[in-house]
Amino acid sequence: MSIPDDSCVAVARRALYGASWDRNQYALQSVRNSIVTATLDHALxxxxxxxxxxxxxxxxxxxxxxxxxxxxxxxxxxxxxxxxxxxxxxxxxxxxxxxxxxxxxxxxxxxxxxxxxxxxxxxxLPAARTSVLDDFRAARQAALERAETASGGSA
Known part of the structure; x- marks a missing residue:
C-alpha cells in the first residue's frame, strides 16, 4: 500500500515516527528475510x-x-x-x-x-546488519516517547 507523501497519514506518521521510519522498516524486513532464508537453508x-x-x-x-x-x-x-x-x-x-x-x-x-x-x-550476522535492529528499536522508542508527550502523558 502506498500513501502519498503529502497526505495527512504520511505527515502524521513522519511527525510521530520520524523521517527514517519507513527506511528502518524496510531494512529490518530485509534482515528478517535473510535470516529466514539462511535458517531454512542451514545444515541443521x-x-x-x-x-x-x-x-x-x-x-x-x-x-x-x-x-x-x-x-x-x-x-x-x-x-x-x-x-x-x-x-x-x-x-x-x-x-x-x-x-x-x-x-x-x-x-x-x-x-x-x-x-x-x-x-x-x-x-x-555482520554488525552492519544487526545495527538495523538497534536503529529500529531506537526509532520505535522515540516514537513511543513522542506519542506519550503528544497525549499529555496518558499513553
Missing amino acids: VRAAERKWARCMREGGFRYQDLADPFKAVEKRLDAAGSDRAALRATGEEELRVAVRDATCQTEAGLAEQVARAQRQVEQE
Whole structure:
C-alpha cells in the first residue's frame, strides 16, 4: 500500500515516527528475510527435513520437502472442484497427512533444529546488519516517547 507523501497519514506518521521510519522498516524486513532464508537453508534444518521425509515415507507419504504436503492437498482441492465427496475425501486425507506430519516433525526434532539454526544464523550476522535492529528499536522508542508527550502523558 502506498500513501502519498503529502497526505495527512504520511505527515502524521513522519511527525510521530520520524523521517527514517519507513527506511528502518524496510531494512529490518530485509534482515528478517535473510535470516529466514539462511535458517531454512542451514545444515541443521536440512538434516531434520531429511529425517522428516524418511519418517513421512515410513507412513506412506512420498514427500521430500516440508511444503510438499501443502502442495499435494492444494492439487487435490483443485481437482475436486465442487464435488462434495471429493472435497470430503481431500479433507480426510489432509487430516491423515497432518497427523503424520506432526509426528514426523516431532521425531525429527524439526522445531528444535530450526531454533538452533536461527540462533547460529543470527549470531553470524555482520554488525552492519544487526545495527538495523538497534536503529529500529531506537526509532520505535522515540516514537513511543513522542506519542506519550503528544497525549499529555496518558499513553
